[in-house]
Amino acid sequence: MPRRIIPRKVVFPPKFKSFMPLGDSKTKGFIELLYEEYEAIKLVDYDMLNHLEAGKIMGISRATFARIYEKARRKVASALVENKEIRSVFGNAFLNENFFRCNDCGAIFNMPSENENFNCPVCKSISIIKNK
Amino acid sequence: MNNLSKKEPFKIAVASGKGGTGKTTVSVNLQYFISKFWSEKVLLLDCDVEEPNDLIFFPESEITGNKEVHLLVPFIDTQKCTFCRKCVDWCEFNAIVVIPPVKFAQVNQSLCHSCGACIVACNNGAISENKVSIGEINNYKTQIGVGLTEGKLKIGSAMQTSVIKALKSEDFNNAEIIIYDAPPGTSCPVVTTVSDADFVVLVTEPTPFGVYDLSLTVDLLKEMNKTTGVIVNKSGLGNNEVYEYLEQNNIPILGAIPFNKNYASKYAQGNILKNILIETEDFYKEIISNIKKYIN
Amino acid sequence: MKTVITSTGNTLDSNFDLRFGRAAYFCVYDEETEKIEFIENIHSNDQGGAGSKASEKMIELGVTKIISGDFGPKAMELLDQFKIRLILMSDESKKVSDILNLMKK
Structure with missing residues (x-):
C-alpha cells in the first residue's frame, strides 16, 4: 500500500477563486494552484518563515514542504510567463x-x-x- | 507426474524476505517454463494484493472475469444498545467506541478487522453487519498456461489477508499447478499466501540484506513446516555469505541466475517473455527439475 | 470545567506531550476546584485506535478543553461531535506546570 498522503494543514486558505491575466485576449489554459501550495508560498514569501518552521505549521516534514513549495513556485512562474489563469484548488489540504x-x-x-x-x-x- | 493426477492442484509459492530480489521475475518465468516443460495447466496467482504487477509482463492479456471482495463490518444500533461495553472489551483492534454517559456507540470502519467477535459478545442483538468493499479479483487470459489471476486491494484498506484468502478460494478446477507470487517480507500477507503452499521457492540475492531477510523468512517457514528451496538471483554480485548460510542450514539451492545487465533492461521494458535467451531457459529447466526432485 | 493537558509523565514537572492518543499521561485540571489529577493512558502503545480510545476517555470524563500538540482525524471527528474545545500548542519544551500557570494567570 503506498503511503497515504498526509493532509497538509492550511491555516489561511486563499480567498480567491482565480487570477486572470489582463491585456492579452489570447489567454490560454490555466494552472491549478493547490491550497497547500498557496499556503507554502504565503508562509515563506509573505510571512517570511523558513522551510522548517513552515513545514511544522503545515504538519509535514521540511523535505515535503520544500517539494510543495518548489512545485508552487514553478506553477506560479509558468502562469506569469505563459499568461495563464491561476485557479485555486483544494488539493490535499485539511482546513481548520x-x-x-x-x-x-x-x-x-x-x-x-x-x-x-x-x-x-x-x-x-x-x-x-x-x-x- | 503421479502427484499431478490428484484432484487438488500443486501449489508453489514464490516468496522472499527482501523486496526486489526477483519474485515476480521468477514467478512469471516459472509459469512460462512450467507450461513448456511440465504441465500446460499452470496458473499464476498474483498474491501481492497491495501492488499486483505480474500483469505488466502480459501485454496481450484479456480480462475474463472481475469480482469484488467484500468484508462484513459491524454496525451498532444505539436504540438496542445497553452501553455495557462488552463489545469494546472483546475488540482487539480498538475499533469500537462506546461512551455510556452520552449514549454513544460507533464502529470505526478503518480499524475493524471483521473478526465478528463483537457480534458474539453482544447479548442484546444490537450489532448487525454491513457489506463493505475492500478490493477486487481479476482473471486474465494470457498466452501462457491457464492465465493469470490477481487480487487488488483498495487503496486505504489494510485487509490484505482477506483479499488473499478470497483470491485463493476462487475456483481453479482446470489448473494442475498454481504459482503464488507472494508479497515481500514476513508479515501476515506472506503467511497467508504460503500457508497452503506445497512447496515454497525463496528468491534471494547474494547481498548482506538478502541474506538477513532470507534468514527471517527461513525461520518463519521452518515454523510453518514448509518444504523450501532457494533460488539465488543476480548471482555474481555481492559476496558468498548467502551460500555459506544455505550450507549451514541445509537448505537446497534450486538454481542460481547470474546477474545480467541486458536482462535487467529487458525487465525494465516489461519484455522478459520475448526473445528468451537459451541460457535463461537452461537455468529454469534446472530449477524445475530440482523442484520436481524435492517434492518427491 | 475540566481541562486535559497531555503529558509525558505523571508530575507537574513533566514535559508536555505533543501527541494526543499516544500521550503517556493525561493531566486533568478542574478549574472550579483547582484539583489536578494525572490519569495514565492505557492505550498509548496500542497498535491502532489510540486516538479514538483517548477521545472516548475524554468524553467520559466530561472534559471541555484539551491541550495537546495535534489531534488525529479519528479523534478530531469524535471530539468535534461532542463540542470539546481543541487547543493545539507546538512548544514541546513546555512543562505541564508552565501551561497550568498560563491558564491560572
Missing part, C-alpha cells in the same frame, strides 16, 4: 476553518459552541487572529 490563533501564547484553538467568549482558552489574551 474554525480555528483561531492566540498572538500571545501561540496556541491554536477552535470554538465548538457559538456562545463562547473570544478570549484565548489558555492565557485569556484577547489578541486573537481568526483563521478565515
Whole structure:
C-alpha cells in the first residue's frame, strides 16, 4: 500500500477563486494552484518563515514542504510567463476553518459552541487572529 | 507426474524476505517454463494484493472475469444498545467506541478487522453487519498456461489477508499447478499466501540484506513446516555469505541466475517473455527439475 | 470545567506531550476546584485506535478543553461531535506546570 498522503494543514486558505491575466485576449489554459501550495508560498514569501518552521505549521516534514513549495513556485512562474489563469484548488489540504490563533501564547484553538467568549482558552489574551 | 493426477492442484509459492530480489521475475518465468516443460495447466496467482504487477509482463492479456471482495463490518444500533461495553472489551483492534454517559456507540470502519467477535459478545442483538468493499479479483487470459489471476486491494484498506484468502478460494478446477507470487517480507500477507503452499521457492540475492531477510523468512517457514528451496538471483554480485548460510542450514539451492545487465533492461521494458535467451531457459529447466526432485 | 493537558509523565514537572492518543499521561485540571489529577493512558502503545480510545476517555470524563500538540482525524471527528474545545500548542519544551500557570494567570 503506498503511503497515504498526509493532509497538509492550511491555516489561511486563499480567498480567491482565480487570477486572470489582463491585456492579452489570447489567454490560454490555466494552472491549478493547490491550497497547500498557496499556503507554502504565503508562509515563506509573505510571512517570511523558513522551510522548517513552515513545514511544522503545515504538519509535514521540511523535505515535503520544500517539494510543495518548489512545485508552487514553478506553477506560479509558468502562469506569469505563459499568461495563464491561476485557479485555486483544494488539493490535499485539511482546513481548520474554525480555528483561531492566540498572538500571545501561540496556541491554536477552535470554538465548538457559538456562545463562547473570544478570549484565548489558555492565557485569556484577547489578541486573537481568526483563521478565515 | 503421479502427484499431478490428484484432484487438488500443486501449489508453489514464490516468496522472499527482501523486496526486489526477483519474485515476480521468477514467478512469471516459472509459469512460462512450467507450461513448456511440465504441465500446460499452470496458473499464476498474483498474491501481492497491495501492488499486483505480474500483469505488466502480459501485454496481450484479456480480462475474463472481475469480482469484488467484500468484508462484513459491524454496525451498532444505539436504540438496542445497553452501553455495557462488552463489545469494546472483546475488540482487539480498538475499533469500537462506546461512551455510556452520552449514549454513544460507533464502529470505526478503518480499524475493524471483521473478526465478528463483537457480534458474539453482544447479548442484546444490537450489532448487525454491513457489506463493505475492500478490493477486487481479476482473471486474465494470457498466452501462457491457464492465465493469470490477481487480487487488488483498495487503496486505504489494510485487509490484505482477506483479499488473499478470497483470491485463493476462487475456483481453479482446470489448473494442475498454481504459482503464488507472494508479497515481500514476513508479515501476515506472506503467511497467508504460503500457508497452503506445497512447496515454497525463496528468491534471494547474494547481498548482506538478502541474506538477513532470507534468514527471517527461513525461520518463519521452518515454523510453518514448509518444504523450501532457494533460488539465488543476480548471482555474481555481492559476496558468498548467502551460500555459506544455505550450507549451514541445509537448505537446497534450486538454481542460481547470474546477474545480467541486458536482462535487467529487458525487465525494465516489461519484455522478459520475448526473445528468451537459451541460457535463461537452461537455468529454469534446472530449477524445475530440482523442484520436481524435492517434492518427491 | 475540566481541562486535559497531555503529558509525558505523571508530575507537574513533566514535559508536555505533543501527541494526543499516544500521550503517556493525561493531566486533568478542574478549574472550579483547582484539583489536578494525572490519569495514565492505557492505550498509548496500542497498535491502532489510540486516538479514538483517548477521545472516548475524554468524553467520559466530561472534559471541555484539551491541550495537546495535534489531534488525529479519528479523534478530531469524535471530539468535534461532542463540542470539546481543541487547543493545539507546538512548544514541546513546555512543562505541564508552565501551561497550568498560563491558564491560572
